[in-house]
Amino acid sequence: MENRRDFLKTAAAGAVLLGSNSNLALAAAIDQHTEKGKSKVVVARDAALHTATGQLDEKRVADLLDRAIAAYTGRDKPAEAWKRIVPVGKVIGLKVNGLGGKPIATHLALTLAVCERLQKAGVKPSEIVVWESHRGDLERAGYTISTDRNRIRCIATDMEGYGHEEKPAAFGSVSVNFAKILTRECDFIINLPVLKDHELAGVTFSLKNFYGAVQRPGELHANGCNPAVADLNCIPALRDKFRLTIGDATASIYEGGPGYRPEHLWYPNALIVGQDPVAIDYIGWQIIAKKRAELGLPTLESAGRPTTFLTTAADAAHKLGTNDPKRIHLMEI
């Protein structure tokens, strides 16, 4: 029988680096064509995702999601692919990001498409929880609050009956009170972050989206969010539940983020899928860096916000994934 050490050598590195039992099955399910020892990241693009007037084509979002998941899992049929991702009988939390308002939040069309595919894979509506920190952010992003436990729930930590754990959880430099939605309502988390420039961290995407899972994220921003981002993601209450990132890069902010800055908005028209959040963030950073270079903007490092948290997240003390491009199997479709 393959022990954990052997598995580390042969399975997809992204899952392995996460070090969570919950991720082992998914690691085995990832397309066998993944180069061994590398973290697989799929960047799926559709240039026609937005209309000329900037409207998102919802049907195309769903189709793009299917293409991305098919490429990631190596299964053409969406239902079959999703069955490889999610276990039956468990509650799946979809951590969205509503901070920037409708244009730059996790787009509702993407979240709905994920919910639909989860159900087609056998997940009951009552086993799906869409969640964020603030109810107002969800509503401004176009989500409808729903607390009915027989249906898909859409809830926020600041709503009555949820809140944060009283007992803090800690790793390294951080000690945080997690949202009860994370600790008590969800068995697994699919992360649906938004790719954006970030005033302090350089880039916000997969790892930093979990600032929305703690009580006082404002305390985690010192020194470009480093090492706080990495430390936070290492806390078992979060790390053991994280399963997959489906990054929303359909629209993005290349400067002035993470708030909505329409003057710095552009449409990468992409979904970025992977299980290694460091690799995902690295690829997201490269996409923003390329856009900034095209526009003649200084690099994020020159602008005083290097993405040093990625180096920390990949180091031996954290092992959250890899920021080494040679260890990332990038599939652009």
Place this chain on the structure above:
Amino acid sequence: MIRSNWKLAVAAVAILVVVVGVGCKKKHADPFPASGAIAGWEKTSETRVFAAKDLWQYIDGDAEQYISAGVVSTSTSDYKFQGQIEVVVDVYTMGDAAGASKILAKGQTKDANSVQLGDAGVSYAQSVIFRKGPYLVRIVAYESTPQAPQALLALAHGVEAKL
């Protein structure tokens, strides 16, 4: 001599009361035009106010640049133009004009149009940003439409008049 000191003390207290009164009045000034005050514009939410220490609750990750520039409080409200264009108006009360100036200067791009608003201002297709004294105002539209730039400017003038 004693009577003279007494008069001076009364005068000093009076001046202090006036100064504090003006200061308080400014801090609590409502910069948000009511529905209909500006043609076509409807105020669609309650005004929310965040002290500097709570600003992360509104703009987590974005708050630090305002805090380092000396923000005292932030007020925000949603608006809608002719039932179509959704807009957010943020009014940042900084400790001084230099703080407002610092934020305004940050992140301007080549397509910024200089506009006559307050002490200085710029506009884009979907946003208007200006400063007036210690106030920094950012008005952002969620949609890009042909009438948005003019409508945003009208709303911005309405806010400016209330500062």
